Amino acid sequence: MRTIFTGAKVIFPGEIRGGLAVVCQDGKISDILQEQELGENVETIDCQGLYLSPGFVDIHVHGGGGFGFMDGTAKAIDGAAKFHLAHGTTAIVPTTLTSPDEELYQVFDAYRQVKASNPAYTLLGIHLEGPFLNPAKCGGQDPAFLSNPDLKRAKEILSHSDDILRWSIAPELPGALELGTMLSRMGIVSSVAHTNASYHQVEAAMFAGFSLMTHFYSAMSACYKVGCYRVPGAVEAGYLLDGLSVEMIADGKHLPKEILRMVWKFKGADRTALCTDALAPAGLPEGTEFYNGCPPHGAKSVIHDGVGKLLDHSALAGSMATANRLVRVMYKDALVPLHDAVEMMTLSPAKMVRAHSKGSVRIGKDADFVLFDDDIDVKAVYTAGKKVEL
Numbered sequence: 001m002r003t004i005f006t007g008a009k010v011i012f013p014g015e016i017r018g019g020l021a022v023v024c025q026d027g028k029i030s031d032i033l034q035e036q037e038l039g040e041n042v043e044t045i046d047c048q049g050l051y052l053s054p055g056f057v058d059i060h061v062h063g064g065g066g067f068g069f070m071d072g073t074a075k076a077i078d079g080a081a082k083f084h085l086a087h088g089t090t091a092i093v094p095t096t097l098t099s100p101d102e103e104l105y106q107v108f109d110a111y112r113q114v115k116a117s118n119p120a121y122t123l124l125g126i127h128l129e130g131p132f133l134n135p136a137k138c139g140g141q142d143p144a145f146l147s148n149p150d151l152k153r154a155k156e157i158l159s160h161s162d163d164i165l166r167w168s169i170a171p172e173l174p175g176a177l178e179l180g181t182m183l184s185r186m187g188i189v190s191s192v193a194h195t196n197a198s199y200h201q202v203e204a205a206m207f208a209g210f211s212l213m214t215h216f217y218s219a220m221s222a223c224y225k226v227g228c229y230r231v232p233g234a235v236e237a238g239y240l241l242d243g244l245s246v247e248m249i250a251d252g253k254h255l256p257k258e259i260l261r262m263v264w265k266f267k268g269a270d271r272t273a274l275c276t277d278a279l280a281p282a283g284l285p286e287g288t289e290f291y292n293g294c295p296p297h298g299a300k301s302v303i304h305d306g307v308g309k310l311l312d313h314s315a316l317a318g319s320m321a322t323a324n325r326l327v328r329v330m331y332k333d334a335l336v337p338l339h340d341a342v343e344m345m346t347l348s349p350a351k352m353v354r355a356h357s358k359g360s361v362r363i364g365k366d367a368d369f370v371l372f373d374d375d376i377d378v379k380a381v382y383t384a385g386k387k388v389e390l
Contacts, residue, residue: 001025003385006035008047008371010361011054011342013269022052024367027384032363047371050379051338054346054360055090055368056323059166059353060127060214060247060275062095064322068280069094072106074113081114081121083283084276086390087322088370088378091122091350091358093165095277097293098130098141101157108161115163120383122368124355125165128157129214132179133194134170139219140292140299140318141194149175151182158186165353168193168214171205184209189353192244194219195234202237206244212352213238215277216246216263218254239266245352247273250344251321252329253307260334269340273349274326279308279318292317328376 005022010032021038023031038044063069065083067076081092096107108126115123130141132149147153149169158164166189169176180190192202193214198221202210213220213234221233238246246267250260254277263272276282281290281303291298292308301308301317308318323345330341350359357366367385372378381388 002030003367004038004042004044005047005052005369006038006044008050008052010052011339012361013343013347014339016051016339022361022369024385027367029361029363029365029367032361050371050373052361053088053342053370053372055358055366055370055381055383056088056327056345057091057124057349057355057358058084058089058276058323059093059124059273059349060095060129061089061092061278062097062318063280064276064278064282066280066284069107070097070099070103071280072103072110074110074117077110077114078117078119080280081119081123084278084322085121085381085388086378087324088372088381089121089323090368090370090381090383091124091355093124093127093353095127095129098133098145100145101153104128104157105160108163111161111163120388122358122366122383124353126161126163127166127168128164129168129193132169132173132176134173134196136196137170137194137219137221139194142293142298148173149179151175151179154179154182164188166191166212169210170195170197171208171210172197172201177204177208180205180208180210187354192220192234192238196221197234197237199232199234199237199240202234202244203241206241211243211245213244213246215254215275216248217259218249242271245271245273245348247275247349247352249277249319249321250274250326250329250334251276251307251319252333253305254316254319257329257333257335260330261336264330264334264336264340264344269343270348270351272344273352274323274330274341274345275349276321276323276326277319278321281308282320282322324370324372324376324378331376
């Protein structure tokens, strides 16, 4: 059965075009035509002038709608993924928090259950954030469960799941480069994270197989002094090393609009991904209190001004973002062209995790779409060419 979308402003990498008919069949985009080429008596879905975007791809997210992936249940994984689906995320990478390994294995088991149920959204794989992170930059990660990289332990963790897609690691820790090389050979994305690394340590990590930087700027060293001289840190490496892509939390809270625009300007939309990094309480009311780590670990925190904060408001304690909010902030506040803002939430993250069937409106790709207005308010979501009930 064919589904044909007309009357939309279709967003492609580098441009937005009207007057097109996007034809879908068997869950894939089968053709892109001029509307006048359709002929008469063709049944279509009239998008009524809305934007038609590829489905959003979130490669770093911990939960949402009151559900956390670290809850370790199929209900929690499905609940969080459906919350983000309603905001346009059609492909998602559930992300863990530093915890005892036994809790990770529960997440792996729950993930397999949900994946086997053939949900409306796509589960691309699992992102392990920790436990091999620098305690000096632990952020919301519980330092009690951090450790230096250990190949034997890493292999044991990997033996419990075939779904691990990405692993965030501090590259300056002993054993990190060896682990990065091993993961690269396995086709798993290694990402620089929660790090006090110098520029040269990040450069060495890139040559060892690291290809991405986790939540750029956040929990990451920047230019610092050694004696009386300034030396570049991880942030500067992210800008200068073309072999590294970056992701950033563009919720307007973790980074100011000027920094968001600067990252886009210097790294480009094709090497920058937006990620929600959302915690379980994303979508819950202002004033909701929560723990910012893997329950019952972490610090008591509260949702305030659209972001998680420690109770005394002395520091941020986690993101409450959705994918459409990230696109809105980049477009409306950071003044990035809409097609680039969308590319950073679709094609760029898809390429970074090698999800080649996702991320753009192109013949042969999955028919996952988001319809939204100029305020990036989601009006409809389609996966495999079928409308999702939101």
